[in-house]
Amino acid sequence: AKKSAEMKQWYQRRVRGLGESFAFLKGENNVLIALVICLLVACLTEVASNTASTTLLMPILAGMSETLNVNPLFLMISGTIAASLAFCLPSATGPNAMVFTFKEIRVIDMLRTGVFMNLLSVLIVVLGVSTWTLSILGITENVYQPDWKAP
Secondary structure, eight states, X not given: OHHHHHHHXXXXXXXXXXXXXXXXXXXXXXXXXXXXXXXXXXXXXXXXXXXXXXXXXHHHHHHHHHHHTSOHHHHHHHHHHHTTOOOSOTTTOHHHHHHHTSTTOOHHHHHHHHHHHHHHHXXXXXXXXXXXXHHHTTOSSOOOOTTOOOO
16 A cells, blocks of 8 residues: 555656646747647657557646646647648558558558648637637636636
8 A cells, every 4th residue: 555655646746847847838829828738749649549648647737737827628629639630641640541452542641641731730729729619618717726626
């Protein structure tokens, strides 16, 4: 039980440290914060599983919300939706790999089209999260609340 508690504390310190590495965004506009999160997650999911990336990033985004003083749902929803934006590489998703099996499509073709689709999709996600998400969830102020409840 003592080892388990020590591991939990170690993990919490590491996650908090990762969240604090984004302190340069503190006080910035919510749109910029969502844009940075979405771009990072979209790039990560090009080389890693969408589900695994999302599972890994949720505690980090939660810790980051405390550092940036924003509602954790704002960051977590941005990251979750952006994890579905894997359009560039055959290894990103199963459907990408299936399309790549046709001999007429090369990696450079997928990359060229995928980068455009990723950037456009990130902008759409940022627009949606910055406008609709907070109002749909009934969050009047996008600030961190220690009890993790909407105000």
